[in-house]
Amino acid sequence: MSRRVTSQDVADLAGVSRTTVSFVLNDVHRFSIRPETAEKVRLAAQQLAYYPNASAKALASNQTKNIGLIISRAPQYIASDPFLPQILSGLLDALKENSQGLLLEWVEPGQQLQSYLELTRAHHIDGIILMTPRLDDPGLRALEEADIPVVVMGYIPGSSLHSVDVDNITAAETAVNHLLELGHRSIACITNAALPYTSATQRLEGYKSALQKAGVEFIPELVREADFDIQSGYRQMKSLIESAQEFTAVFVASDNVALGAYSALGEAGLSIPEDVSVVGFDDIPLASFVTPTLTSVTVSGQEIAIESYNLLTRLMRGEMPEFRSVTLPTRLIPRESSREIGRRGKRGAEKKSAKFVSCFNDQ
Amino acid sequence: MSRRVTSQDVADLAGVSRTTVSFVLNDVHRFSIRPETAEKVRLAAQQLAYYPNASAKALASNQTKNIGLIISRAPQYIASDPFLPQILSGLLDALKENSQGLLLEWVEPGQQLQSYLELTRAHHIDGIILMTPRLDDPGLRALEEADIPVVVMGYIPGSSLHSVDVDNITAAETAVNHLLELGHRSIACITNAALPYTSATQRLEGYKSALQKAGVEFIPELVREADFDIQSGYRQMKSLIESAQEFTAVFVASDNVALGAYSALGEAGLSIPEDVSVVGFDDIPLASFVTPTLTSVTVSGQEIAIESYNLLTRLMRGEMPEFRSVTLPTRLIPRESSREIGRRGKRGAEKKSAKFVSCFNDQ
């Protein structure tokens, strides 16, 4: 309950003015200060365990030392996201060095405009990183016009906002090409999210493009839209299986969703990769630990986070007025879940391989 | 670049004083205000798209409207945590209703004291939720003495801090009892984290206790310490397999770690549950989608988050001076990964079941 320690207290103890304290503790070299004085001040500050009040500092300096990470997705979709921790990990690490804070926000679709306005105007934060943007986000214009640094994780065509992203289209093409090279011709696709999310659209784009370049017909019935979480992957794969469509491989644009697909395939008595090859996307840590290990496209959440943060930092320092969009590299990691189309490649419920089925039927 | 809109602007436009604006927008009923006046003010505020400056508000009112979630773990361990998103999801949801913000912080072991002091003194936040506390955290005393509301997710024996946790000991006992009831007598244990983390110690405690009550000898060589992530689960399980110790079941105190164990078992040619039964902890969403589905103990991250937030809210309102510690229920969810000790229960590298091996050797 002891009164709060202010810079005045430090000044009194050190026998100097509050201004001097401020200069010393903020390393203001414009006004020179005798080393002994500085030392006295530092000692007094330490002795009193003085920590400058964040709000006062923010008000006076017009800098909050916080950046905001905005997730435009409802909490229930956040709960099972294996990718978010990577982003957070990268961001927190980078922020620590500059002793900045991370303010987490989610905005519900429909409330974007107002939320963004409040965020930028209320000035809780110095800069914004926008995650999982939607093409149809009505608040993006407001962000473009707001005079606060913004970096988008992901690509918004036609937007003037700075962005960091992987080349989703090319990456998806590479993934599908991998399947094509293995001899697959009937390749299904399950998106990572609903199509208003740009990454989903782009990855689907890459899928189509790869097929086209290989001269393979695009069959809309082989495409399903998932919704971030495992359940949706399970559902959509089940839907694919139940449809009469034939396919020997599937490109699932999210590892998380792919794991749901694994489950549905197993339940239907289909073996991976004997009956169906699977390629995922994101290369989450788990990908190399599931059975069979999952072929995937590396996307380092940490890297995206760090790159976004670096870009944001430069914007906050007032550098770089010109437009810039960073594209990070991806790499296909072939693992066990994809293999050459085999002799037993024709699928059919009656030809179930015994290998994985047992686990589902025994108990 | 347009100047910031202040409450003075709103006052001018509405033709009243700044004070009146403040009263209207903050719903201060102590001073009555004519409805028409209030309406004028509200209209003006909306017209100017006025959002009160957060820092100024915080400084004047001594309330930041932010709470801090503190993770005492290094970022690399955050990256693959499947439990964190659940916590965040729950917290974000609850916070939204009170239009509060969430400030994320990690403190590195060794820096706790200073970090906590800064957090509490700098007053960036109104309240603290402390995740994954360590028994040996030297900063806890500082938190106890600081006059800021604190809720700990987890249990710290002997601490006066309010806390929310599941009954780790009982839950672990239940998990191990489940294995005992299935006839297992040689049960290994892999902890979820290093023992300074309280949950790890407690779950190990529950494991020992269950064995003791069943009259089964505790064999230290059957215990391994993992470290949050999948890799550590893989390593520790490998270590167990390579040791000469016999076991027919394993209690892994974290689903995430258990998935690593899955991988190591598969690689060694051991089938789950034919050769080794596995019980996890946390019931992450993935648990019901892996092959075989993982028997686990439900711990709802969302619930823990919401309960912690509720407790914190009451503390921040100044209620409840008395000590309180909330314990949330857990439930064992039997799935495919655990079954009665079988005919083929004796393990040995030469008796590998072909089922899972194929995936590792074929490509």
Added chain:
DNA sequence: AGCAACTATTAACGCGCGTTAGTAATGATT
């Protein structure tokens, strides 16, 4: 001695808001 050119320090203002003490106007009561 006299003036300039530093160096070291501080008084004082403003950031935008919440809030207390006080004023002015109106109606009710003696």
Added chain:
DNA sequence: AATCATTACTAACGCGCGTTAATAGTTGCT
């Protein structure tokens, strides 16, 4: 007519800090 309550509002202070303009003290040079 004078007093008192009530209503509707405002002037003015303070939150704790950063920062500018100004002030005292010191040295160097002619």
